[in-house]
Amino acid sequence: MGLIAPLFLLGIGLIALPIWLHRMNTLNPERHPFPSAMLLEQSKRTLIQKKLKYLLLMALRIGFISLLMLAFAKPLIPRPPVIIGGNDAVLHMIVMDTSFSMNYGDRFDDARAVVREIVSDIGDDDIVQLIAASNNVEILMEPTGIIADIEPVLEQLQPGYGRLDMGNMIVSVDRLINEYELATQVHLISDFQESALPSKFADLVPDSLKDNLHSLRLYQTREGEIDNAYIDSVMRIENGIEVAVRSGPDISGEATVEISLNDETLASQSIEFAESGLTLFDFPLDEVPDGESRLVARLINDDPLGEDNVRYFILDNSPPRPVLLLTENSDALSVKYLTAAVESGQQGYRVEPVKLNDLDPRIVQRYPWIIVDDMGIINETLVTSIQEYLQNGGAIFAALGDRAASRNSVPVVDFEITAERLASDISVPYTVSAIDLSHPALAETSGWRDIRVSRYLGLNVGNEADILVTLEDGSPLVIEKKTGNGRVLLLTSSLDNSQNDLPVRPVFVNYVAEAAKYLSGEQQLKQNQVAGDFLQLVQTGSAAGQIIDPQGSDLLSLAETHRSQDIKLNLTGFYEIYTADTESLVAVNPDLRESEQNLMSSEAISAWRDAITAPENLQSSTGPVNIEQDSIEIWHILLVLMGIVVMIESIIGNHYLGYRRGYT
Amino acid sequence: MNTSQTQAGPSRLLQPDVLARLSNLELVARAVVEGFLIGLHRSPQFGFSQEFVEYRPYVEGDDPRFVDWNVYARSEKAYIKRFLGETNSHLMLLLDSSASMSYGSSDISKFHYGQFLAASLAFMSSQQHDAVGCIVFDDDVVEYKAPSTRSGKLLGVLHAIDQAEASRGTDLGKPFQYFSELSNRRGMVVVISDFYCDAQDMIDSVRPLAFKGQDIILFQLLDPGELNPGFKDAVLIEDLETGETMEVSKKFIRVQYPKKIQQHIDSISEAATSVGADHVLVNTSEPLDQALHNYLLFRQRRR
Secondary structure, eight states, X not given: OOTTOHXXXXXXXXXXXXXXXXXXXXXXOOOEEESOSTTOOOOSOOXXXXXXXXXXXXXXXXXXXXXXXXXXXXXXXXXXXXXXXXXXXXXXXXXXXXXXXXXXXXXXXXXXXXXXXXXXXSOTTOEEEEEEESSSEEEEEEEESOGGXXXXXXXXXXXXXXXXXXXHHHHHHHHHHHHHTSOXXXXXXXXOBGGGSOSSGGGGSOGGGGGSSOEEEEEEOXXXXXXXXXXXXXXXETXXXXXXXXXXXXOOSEEEEEEEXXXXXXXXXXXXXXXXXXXXXXXXXXXXXXXXXXXXXXXEOOOSOGGGGEEEEEEEEOOOEXXXXXXXXXXXXXXXXXXXXXXXXXXXXXXXXXEGGGOOGGGGGGOSSEEESOGGGOOHHHHHHHHHHHXXXXXXXXXXXXXXXXXXXXXXXXXXXXXXXXXXXXXXXBOEEEEOTTSTTTTTOOOGGGOOBSEEEEEEOTTSEEEEEEETTSOEEEEEEEETTEEEEEESSOSSSSSBSGGGSHHHHHHHHHHHHHHHTOOOOOSEEETTOEEEXXXXXXXXXXXXXXXXXXXXXXXXXXXXXXXXXXXXEEEEEEESSOEEEEEEEOOHHHXXXXXXXXXXXXXXXXXXXXXXXXXXXXXXXXXXXOOEEOHHXXXXXXXXXXXXXXXXXXXXXXXXXOBO | OXXXXXXXXXXXXXXXXXXXXXXXXXXXXXXXXXXXXXXXXOOGGGOOSOOEEEEEEOOTTSOGGGBOHHHHHHHSOOEEEEETTOOOOEEEEEEEOOGGGGOOSSSSOHHHHHHXXXXXXXXXXXXXXXXEEEEEESSSEEEEEEEEOOHHHHHHHHHHHHHOOOOSOOOSHHHHHHHHHHOOSOEEEEEEEOOOSOHHHHHHHHHHHHHTTOEEEEEEEEOHHHHSOOBOSOEEEEETTTOOEEEEOHHIIIIIHHHHHHHHHHHHHHHHHHTTOEEEEEXXXXXXXXXXXXXXXXXXXXX
């Protein structure tokens, strides 16, 4: 009986009994009527002592029932499997490459045949383990001496869409070898693509081979290099789509590419394969639907690796989201710089400059974040609306211009303006001395030390604000203040290039983009990913949602996403993600490196074999081999504990119940 | 000889547990008194008979049944016949019906015992042609029956005693003050209570009556469970009058409580003596003999 067995769960429900009984006793303590308490005296025992004793008694009873149920459940403390056998017993660890390239032709059937051959050759008492290697190493079967168990697993195994990295695979296999503590012969069956090799050859040799107890044997599938043609990329270009097809040197003739948008075929083109190996197809697009569209590009070709002739792509035609820019003069330089920086970012924002006089304060609430080019322009009427906006989770990207210099404090954030600082020698302006790169709005930016500040406003920010960028004289240049659920990022200088050169420095675009991401609270979902990647649900801006895979299966229900936030993308195609606020698409394609058909040369494989030469004494044993899942049974420990609990409960219970007993 | 044999005959009816089974209080009183009297040897000392002693002039309020009409026919003056043992005094019964009286560790509570005792005394006094009245009280006067020698009045007194229920707290001051205001004749006052009160407060209440010349006898009823609580361990006690709970240790129950209850009894007794009142401790597990016997002794002394 396990810990989730119904009987155990039912039994553990008995815990409610002592709780209920103790509660009943608490509610209805046994009282002895007496004519008068006039001649009696209260016992000196304190109420707290009694309650503690009471709770201890209840805890002991609950503990007793729990231990009893646990003892019945016979819980085990698992240990890694220990293989007990003759000293010469060998574990045959068969590692099969199940990466995307193994889909080619008969490669995987060859691999199966090799496995069967290996299994047929091992000694009767040896044991076998089957492992699949792609993006990660997956144990398909625990070590077994029953050879017949391998065949059904082998038959069902299919190559996937992932990529094999030999270096990572060797590390994982090495760890497994050390775990089993048995002479191990690793059989690696792969097509040995060049792209799978690690940067260092030494990484191909497991450390465990150094003690001469283990060995690694390499089996290359018979199917050699092929001339593969595949879609290398799909890009959106001006007024159209560009599809790049890559082909081997021996491929010639006409290549035909067909694109479809949202399951409707749009166009087809046929072009001769370029000798360079890269053929480009341009498809004009007159009209693209709003939002995200599914674009599929297909290469009509009969090469043996057909799965990479299809490329999935998300065509995002979502309208840019508006951002309010509150200004006094919509023709000001600061507006131009801010507009350019915000709209050039990948977040897809469109700046809406609004003059202060034209502003209806109620519309502020519509924007996830707003820009104020000079906080000095905010009048008393607007302060209330903006503070309410911040309380509700809004955010402001702001600067202090000339209008702020004429005030005593900064509106909304209430920083006291202590002085207007001007660099004493305008030819030697202030520079930045410290940057808080741990802050999300600054982490991805660089170049702050290149900017020059000739004028800024000195502020008394107190302890309620964080200084993110500091000038060489110790004054803050960028400040963040959190107000309610919202936040304000404030530049203590202007954004019109008159007091500093930040708006014309490259860091400005980066800073605005990162600040936009930070202030809006949005994280960008990577729309085009490769198979084997993990999709982080939090990137959709929601903690929960529903994910449907390309086959239409409900990969994660809404409830499950509360528990698991990372979803492995195993299939190619379009994944649909539904959250409370958004519907998103993610296009998943095979890793392009798997489509490259350059295999390791025979010399390289020979060198590898030389480096992993098997020790001569690694022989199949003739002694019996047993595999034991070595788990510790703890029921007898539980029985001892139960005895102790019962003893303590009896002592405490007897003492506790003493004063309740009354007449005896 | 077993217990049932020793209790055979009318005296068996004096056992509290037997009396508890009788539902009619008048029947109880009659059974007690008759059982008690049968058990007594006839003695002039306890003169309780119908033997003629003297005549006295009729005064208003006397029962006309005792007017000697023969004398009236001869002299046209109304005279009342007086008999041996008959003093024609007033008896006022004060029965405590506070909640503490409801306590009983056996079948009979202190209050029931007090009811039997009060009813028996009333019946006995009525037999002697005393005027009998009663006050049932707790922390206030619950019922008052003025003293009267009329036979119908006895039923009224018995009914008042019978209908009383033990509840609420105790305040001896009010019934004594109430009775003191109404009483203008000397007589006997019998107080039946467990006297869970301060001895000095009790004396302060009784003293005005004593100054008026009333003869006072205090029956202090205590249950065996009070005199010797059977708790053998610490216990959670609930005060019957206040409802308050108190955890009392085993050590206190065994060692200190017996001393305290004895001190309390002694203090009540000394206080009673100080105002010339009699104090009788009654264990409710014992028959009513002792209480009635004490009453008769008390009455005899008064004569």
